[in-house]
Amino acid sequence: MSDIKVKITDREGVVHELDAPTDMGMNIMELCKAYELPVEGTCGGMAMCASCQCYVKSDHELPEMGDAEEDMLDQAFYVEDNSRLGCQLHITPDMDGLEIELAPESEV
Numbered sequence: 001m002s003d004i005k006v007k008i009t010d011r012e013g014v015v016h017e018l019d020a021p022t023d024m025g026m027n028i029m030e031l032c033k034a035y036e037l038p039v040e041g042t043c044g045g046m047a048m049c050a051s052c053q054c055y056v057k058s059d060h061e062l063p064e065m066g067d068a069e070e071d072m073l074d075q076a077f078y079v080e081d082n083s084r085l086g087c088q089l090h091i092t093p094d095m096d097g098l099e100i101e102l103a104p105e106s107e108v
Contacts, residue, residue, distance in 0.1 A: 002021075002022050002023060002093060003019045003020060003021050003022065004019075004020050004022055004091070004093060004095055004096035004097070004098075005017055005018070005019065005020070005096060005097060006018050006020045006028070006031065006091075006095065006097075006098045006099075006100070007058075007097075007098070007099040007100070008028075008031075008032060008035075008037060008054075008099075008100055008101070008102065009057075009099075009100070009101040009102065010037055010038065010102055011038060011102050011104060011105070016035065016037065018031060018035055020091045020095070021091070022091055022092055022093045022095075024091075025090065026090070026091050027045060027086060027087050027088065027089055027090045027091060028052070028054065028086035028087070028089040028091065028100065029041045029045055029052035029085075029086035029087040030045070030087075031086075031091065032052070032086060032102070037102065038102070038105075039051065039052045039086060039102065040052070041086075041087060043087075045087035046068075046087070047066070047068040047069045047071075047072050047085055047087060047088055048068070048072060049072070050072050050073065050075070050076035050077075050085060051105075052085055052086035052087050053073070053076055053078070053079070053083055053084070053085055053086070053102075053103035054083070054084060054085075054086050054100040054101060054102050054103055055080055055082045055083055055084075055100060055101045055102075055103060056082045056083075056084055056098070056099075056100055057082070057099040057100060057101055058097060058098055058099040058100075060094070060095060060097075060098050061094070062084065062089060062095075063089075063090075065084070065088070066088065068088075069084070069085050069088045072085060073085065076103075077104070078103050078104050080103075083103065084100075086100075
């Protein structure tokens with residue numbers, strides 16, 4: 001088993017340093033839910049709701065966005081240049097030290 005460290009800043013500004021397994025096929029949304037951080041993941045990780053939107057704060061090389069993720073972010077609130085959907089960021093060893101911040105909750 002090989003874990004990496006991921007720092008996630010919640011919506012209150014509290015930084016959480018989490019152990020993230022690289023051998024379970026988890027994504028950032030699932031990691032947040034496992035640690036009971038306030039990420040809904042309403043669509044179950046299908047890139048259809050943006051409730052797991054986050055801002056990538058570190059300078060990691062991440063996989064390019066797929067069409068579904070890009071389309072969803074085009075419709076989401078509070079989108080920044082560094083926005084990604086947590087459900088589309090699958091945890092890999094090269095993400096060690098990744099720093100992200102949870103985006104504000106979407107308007108209703």
